[in-house]
Amino acid sequence: MAGTGSAHLRTGDDIVLRVRDLVVEFPAGKGQVVHAVSGVSVDVAQGETLGVVGESGCGKTTLGRAVMRLQDARSGSVEFRDHELTGLEGSELARKRRDMQMIFQDPVSSLNPRRRVRDLVREGLEIWGSQPGPFTDARVEEIMEAVGLGGEGVGERRPHEFSGGQCQRICIARALVMDPEVLILDEPVSALDVSVQAQILNLLEDLKADFGLTMVFVSHDLAVVRNVSDRVMVMYLGKVCEVADTQPLFDTPAHPYTRALLASIPGHELGLSDASTLISGELPSPIEPPSGCRFRTRCPLATNRCAVEEPELREVAVGQFVACHYA
Amino acid sequence: MATVETNAAPIPEAKSFAPERPKMGVVFWTSVSWILLVIAAAVLADLLPLRDPDALGIRTGEIQRFESPGVNAWFGGDGQGRDLFAQIVHGARPAMVLSAAVTLIGGSLGVLIGVVAGYVRGRTDAVIMGIAEIMFAFPAIVLLFAVGAIWGITMAILIPVMAVLAVPSYARIVRGVTIAVAERDFVDAARAMGASQSRVVIKELLPLVALPAIAFGFLGFGLVIATEGALAFLGLGLEQRTWGSLIAGGQGLIREAPHLALIPATAMFLTIMAFNYVGDGVRELIDPRPIVVGRKRRADGPRPTTASASDALLSIRDLRTSFPTPGGVVTAVDGVSLDVRTGRTLGVVGESGSGKTMLLRSITGAFPVVGVQREGRVVVDGTDLLSASPASRSAMLGNEIGVISQNPLSALNPVRTVGSQLVEVMRVHRAISKAAARARAIELLEQVGIPRPGRRVDMYPHQLSGGMQQRVTIAIALANEPRLLLADEPTTALDVTIQDQILRLLASLGDEYNMAVVLVTHDLSVVRGWADDVAVMYGGQIVESGPTSAVFGDPQHRYTQALLESTPRLDLPIHSRLAAIEGQPPSLVAPPAGCRFADRCAGADERCRSEVPVLERLGSVEFRCWHPGQGEAR
Ligand SMILES: Nc1ncnc2c1ncn2[C@@H]1O[C@H](COP(=O)(O)OP(=O)(O)OP(=O)(O)O)[C@@H](O)[C@H]1O
Ligand code: SF4
Ligand code: SF4
Ligand SMILES: [Mg+2]
Numbered sequence: 001m002a003g004t005g006s007a008h009l010r011t012g013d014d015i016v017l018r019v020r021d022l023v024v025e026f027p028a029g030k031g032q033v034v035h036a037v038s039g040v041s042v043d044v045a046q047g048e049t050l051g052v053v054g055e056s057g058c059g060k061t062t063l064g065r066a067v068m069r070l071q072d073a074r075s076g077s078v079e080f081r082d083h084e085l086t087g088l089e090g091s092e093l094a095r096k097r098r099d100m101q102m103i104f105q106d107p108v109s110s111l112n113p114r115r116r117v118r119d120l121v122r123e124g125l126e127i128w129g130s131q132p133g134p135f136t137d138a139r140v141e142e143i144m145e146a147v148g149l150g151g152e153g154v155g156e157r158r159p160h161e162f163s164g165g166q167c168q169r170i171c172i173a174r175a176l177v178m179d180p181e182v183l184i185l186d187e188p189v190s191a192l193d194v195s196v197q198a199q200i201l202n203l204l205e206d207l208k209a210d211f212g213l214t215m216v217f218v219s220h221d222l223a224v225v226r227n228v229s230d231r232v233m234v235m236y237l238g239k240v241c242e243v244a245d246t247q248p249l250f251d252t253p254a255h256p257y258t259r260a261l262l263a264s265i266p267g268h269e270l271g272l273s274d275a276s277t278l279i280s281g282e283l284p285s286p287i288e289p290p291s292g293c294r295f296r297t298r299c300p301l302a303t304n305r306c307a308v309e310e311p312e313l314r315e316v317a318v319g320q321f322v323a324c325h326y327a
Numbered sequence: 328m329a330t331v332e333t334n335a336a337p338i339p340e341a342k343s344f345a346p347e348r349p350k351m352g353v354v355f356w357t358s359v360s361w362i363l364l365v366i367a368a369a370v371l372a373d374l375l376p377l378r379d380p381d382a383l384g385i386r387t388g389e390i391q392r393f394e395s396p397g398v399n400a401w402f403g404g405d406g407q408g409r410d411l412f413a414q415i416v417h418g419a420r421p422a423m424v425l426s427a428a429v430t431l432i433g434g435s436l437g438v439l440i441g442v443v444a445g446y447v448r449g450r451t452d453a454v455i456m457g458i459a460e461i462m463f464a465f466p467a468i469v470l471l472f473a474v475g476a477i478w479g480i481t482m483a484i485l486i487p488v489m490a491v492l493a494v495p496s497y498a499r500i501v502r503g504v505t506i507a508v509a510e511r512d513f514v515d516a517a518r519a520m521g522a523s524q525s526r527v528v529i530k531e532l533l534p535l536v537a538l539p540a541i542a543f544g545f546l547g548f549g550l551v552i553a554t555e556g557a558l559a560f561l562g563l564g565l566e567q568r569t570w571g572s573l574i575a576g577g578q579g580l581i582r583e584a585p586h587l588a589l590i591p592a593t594a595m596f597l598t599i600m601a602f603n604y605v606g607d608g609v610r611e612l613i614d615p616r617p618i619v620v621g622r623k624r625r626a627d628g629p630r631p632t633t634a635s636a637s638d639a640l641l642s643i644r645d646l647r648t649s650f651p652t653p654g655g656v657v658t659a660v661d662g663v664s665l666d667v668r669t670g671r672t673l674g675v676v677g678e679s680g681s682g683k684t685m686l687l688r689s690i691t692g693a694f695p696v697v698g699v700q701r702e703g704r705v706v707v708d709g710t711d712l713l714s715a716s717p718a719s720r721s722a723m724l725g726n727e728i729g730v731i732s733q734n735p736l737s738a739l740n741p742v743r744t745v746g747s748q749l750v751e752v753m754r755v756h757r758a759i760s761k762a763a764a765r766a767r768a769i770e771l772l773e774q775v776g777i778p779r780p781g782r783r784v785d786m787y788p789h790q791l792s793g794g795m796q797q798r799v800t801i802a803i804a805l806a807n808e809p810r811l812l813l814a815d816e817p818t819t820a821l822d823v824t825i826q827d828q829i830l831r832l833l834a835s836l837g838d839e840y841n842m843a844v845v846l847v848t849h850d851l852s853v854v855r856g857w858a859d860d861v862a863v864m865y866g867g868q869i870v871e872s873g874p875t876s877a878v879f880g881d882p883q884h885r886y887t888q889a890l891l892e893s894t895p896r897l898d899l900p901i902h903s904r905l906a907a908i909e910g911q912p913p914s915l916v917a918p919p920a921g922c923r924f925a926d927r928c929a930g931a932d933e934r935c936r937s938e939v940p941v942l943e944r945l946g947s948v949e950f951r952c953w954h955p956g957q958g959e960a961r
Binding site: 055056065068070091094095097098100101102104105106109110111112113114115123124127128163171174175178193194195196197198199201202205220222223224226227228229230246247250260261263264265266279281282283 | 511512513515516517518519520521522523526531534535678679778792794795822823824825826827830849850851852853855856857889890893894895896897899901902903904905906907908909911
C-alpha cells in the first residue's frame with residue numbers, strides 16, 4: 001500500500017473521525033484517472049479543529065467530500081466514532097453521518113434561491129421527519145439567533161436579499177440545526193471580504209465553544225488556518241506532506257513545501273528565504289503525478305532518491321510528522 | 328475561550344442591488360391579452376351570440392357568396408355564405424385543445440425525464456439522451472403521415488403522437504438546466520443533510536427548472552398550432568374545423584376571395600407570435616439581469632488637454648463615475664484624485680463594491696454596463712483620456728497602457744493561439760512584420776517566465792495552466808512596452824505559490840520597463856508585500872493614501888485601522904479574536920451625508936455623520952477622518 005503512512009494517527013477514545021488510506025480518483029477519459037486523493041490518513045479529536053491547507057487541486061475539497069461520502073472513495077476507510085462509513089448506503093448511511101455536516105465555499109450557490117431562509121434552515125429537521133410545529137420553530141429560531149440572524153421577518157426573506165456573509169450564516173445555521181458533532185468547512189470564508197471574513201471566523205469560534213463542535217477547516221489561506229486550527233495538515237497533489245500542531249507547524253515548518261507555502265505569504269515575518277528559492281514551476285498534472293515524492297519536480301532539495309522512493313510520514317519533533325527524506 | 332457574544336450584526340435591509348423583476352413591456356401584455364382572447368373564444372364559442380358557423384348564408388340570404396368583410400359579416404363569408412367570423416371563433420377550440428394537451432403531456436414527461444437524466448447523469452443519462460437524439464433525427468412530418476395513413480388523423484391519435492414527439496425537446500432543455508443547477512452546492516448541501524434522491528429532485532431541482540420549462544412550453548404551444556396548420560395544409564387535417572383547415576380551404580380561392588385564407592392565417596400567425604412573445608417574457612423572469620452588457624462611451628465635448636502639473640505619469644483629478652441601475656444611479660467612483668509616478672506601484676485596496684474595479688475601468692473607459700458617465704480628469708502621460716478623441720484614446724490602450732485582468736482565461740481568445748494574439752496587439756499599434764512580431768512574441772513569453780516559449784507560442788490558452796495563462800496576459804499587456812500598467816486582481820484566481828511568482832514577475836518587469844503600475848486587490852497582504860504606495864477605498868472614495876509602510880505602520884483613518892485589525896495575523900497567538908467590522912458598506916445610490924464609514928465606525932460622533940471629513944495630511948499620508956490615528960498602530 002503506497003500511502004504516505006499513518007504514523008501520525010493517534011489512538012484514544014476522543015478520536016471522533018479517523019480517515020485511513022483514503023484514495024479518490026476521477027476518470028479523465030482515454031482510460032486515464034485524476035489522482036485527486038492518494039492514500040491520505042488523518043484523525044480529528046473531540047473538540048479539535050483540524051486545518052487542511054494546500055494549493056488548488058491538491059485534493060482538499062475532494063477529501064472533505066469523500067469523508068462526507070458525497071464522493072465515493074476507491075479505497076480506504078472513514079470511521080466516525082468507531083463506525084465504519086465506507087460501504088454504507090442509503091438510509092443507513094444517512095443516519096450514521098447525520099452527525100457530520102458540511103459548509104461549502106460559495107454560500108450563495110449553496111442556498112436554493114427559490115426558498116425562504118426559514119425553510120432552508122428547517123430543511124434538515126424536515127428531512128429527518130420533524131413535523132413543522134412549535135418545537136421545530138423554536139429550534140430554528142434559536143439557531144438563527146445563535147448565528148446572528150435573529151430578528152423580525154428575516155426567515156421570510158430569500159437568499160438573494162442577503163450579502164455573502166449573511167448567506168454563509170444561513171448555511172451555518174442550516175448545518176447546526178442538525179446538532180452535528182463534526183463540521184466540515186470547505187473554504188468557508190474564501191468568497192467573503194476581509195471584514196466579513198473576520199465576522200464569520202469569530203462566529204465559528206464562538207459556535208465551536210457553544211455547541212462543542214469538532215471541525216475540519218479546509219482553506220488555502222494560511223493566516224486564516226493558523227488562527228482557527230489546533231492541528232494542521234498540509235497537502236500536496238493528493239498526498240499529506242506534514243501534520244503537526246499549529247504552533248510548531250508555523251514556527252518550525254519542516255517539509256520543504258510547507259516552508260514554501262509560508263514563504264509565499266506576502267509580507268510574512270517568519271525568517272524564511274524567498275518563496276522563489278523554495279519552490280519553482282507549476283503544479284504537475286494530477287493525471288500523471290511524479291514518481292516517488294510528488295513534490296520533487298518543484299523541490300529545491302530533491303535528489304535521485306526522491307524520484308524512486310516515496311517518503312513516509314515520520315515524527316521529526318514531538319507531534320510533528322513530515323513526509324520528506326531530508327526533513 | 329473568552330466570553331461568547333452573540334453576533335450582533337444588524338440584518339441589513341434588502342440589498343439595493345437585489346435583482347428586480349424586469350418590467351414586462353407592451354408587447355408582452357398585448358400577447359397575453361391576445362392569448363386570453365383566443366382561449367375565451369375556444370371555451371365560449373357555443374355561448375357567444377354568433378351565427379351558426381354551418382348555416383349556409385346563400386340559402387338564408389343573410390350572407391352573399393364570397394361576401395367581403397364588412398358590417399354585415401365582419402370577416403365576410405365563404406362560397407356558401409357561411410360566416411367566417413363564426414368559423415374562426417369555433418375553429419380556435421381544436422387548436423387550443425390539441426396544443427394544451429400536447430404541451431401538458433409532452434412537457435411534463437419531458438421535464439421529468441430531463442431532470443432525472445441531468446441529475447443522475449452517467450449511464451441513464453447517456454441512454455435517455457441517445458434515444459432523444461434518434462427521435463430528433465426522425466422526421467416528425469413523415470411519422471405523422473404514416474400515422475395518418477394507418478389510423479386517420481383524429482384528436483385521440485394526434486395528441487399522443489405529437490406529445491411523444493415533443494418529449495425530447497423538453498427533456499433536452501431541462502436536462503441542461505438541471506446539470507447547471509445540480510452542480511451548485513445546495514444540492515450537495517441537501518444530500519449532506521441526508522435528503523434522498525427523490526427529495527432532491529422534487530424539492531430542490533424541480534422548482535428551479537419549472538420556469539425555463541414553462542417558458543419553453545409557450546414556444547412549444549405555438550409550435551403545435553403551427554404543426555396542425557401544416558398538417559391541414561397537406562390534407563392531413565383533423566376532422567374538426569380548425570384554422571388550418573380554413574386556410575387550406577381558402578388557398579385555392581386566393582384570387583376570388585383572398586380573405587378566406589388570409590384572415591385565418593392572420594389569426595394563426597398572431598396566436599403563434601403571441602405564444603412566442605410570452606415565452607420570451609417568461610424566460611426573462613428566470614434570470615433577471617438588470618445590467619446589460621455592452622460598451623458605450625460618453626460623447627465628449629471638446630476640452631483642452633492640460634499637461635499634468637506634477638511629474639506623475641497617471642494623474643486623476645476629481646473623477647466621478649456613475650451609471651444607472653434599476654435601484655437608482657450608482658456613483659461607483661466619487662471624487663477620486665490620485666497620482667502614480669513612473670517606476671512606482673500603487674496598490675488600491677477595499678472591500679467588494681468599494682469601487683476599485685470601476686476606478687480602473689474609468690481609466691480605460693471599458694465598462695461592463697451601459698450609460699456610464701465620467702467626470703473629472705484622467706491624465707496619462709499628458710493626455711486627458713476623458714476629453715481625448717476616441718482615436719487617440721484607442722491608440723493609447725494596449726500601447727502606452729497595458730491591462731491585466733483577474734481571470735486570464737476570459738481575457739484570452741480561446742480559439743486563437745497565444746502567439747497570434749500577441750502578434751496582433753503588436754501589429755495593431757505599430758508597423759512590424761509578422762516574422763519580427765512572432766520573434767518578439769517568443770521573447771516576451773520567455774521574459775514572463777514561460778518555459779519552452781518556442782513551443783508554447785503555438786498553443787491555445789486552454790492548453791496552459793492558470794498561472795501560465797496569466798503570464799500570457801501579462802506578456803500581451805507588455806507587448807508594446809507600456810508606460811502604465813493596470814492590473815485588476817491579477818492573482819486572485821491563482822494559487823498562493825503561483826501568486827507569489829506572478830507578483831514577483833510584475834515587480835521586476837515594473838522596474839525593468841520603468842512602468843507606473845496600479846495594482847487593484849482586496850488582499851491587504853498583497854499590497855503590504857508588493858506596493859510602494861497604497862490607496863484605501865471605501866464607498867467609492869479614497870479615504871487614506873500614502874506610502875505603504877507609513878499607512879500600514881500607522882494607519883490614520885478608522886477604516887484602514889479596522890481593515891488591518893480584521894485580518895488574521897501571523898504574529899498573534901492562534902485562536903485570537905479578530906476585530907470584525909460589523910455592518911455593511913454604504914449604498915452608492917444614496918451615500919451617507921458625512922463620513923461614509925460613520926455607520927460602522929466605533930469612533931463616530933455627530934460631526935462624522937453630518938460633515939464630510941476634510942482631507943488632512945500627516946507627513947506623506949493623506950486621509951479623511953475627523954478623529955484620526957487613535958487606533959493601535961501596527
Ligand atoms: N468531479 C471531478 N471530476 C474530475 N476531476 C475532479 C473532480 N473533482 C475534482 N477533480 C480533480 O481532483 C483534483 C483535486 O481536486 P479538489 O477539488 O479536491 O482540490 P482542492 O484542493 O479542493 O482545490 P481548490 O483549492 O481549487 O478548491 C484536481 O485535479 C481536480 O481537477
Ligand atoms: S522527499 Fe525529496 S523531493 Fe520530496 S520534499 Fe523531501 S527533499 Fe523534496
Ligand atoms: S470621520 Fe468619524 S466616522 Fe469617519 S472614520 Fe473618522 S471617526 Fe470614523
Ligand atoms: Mg476546493
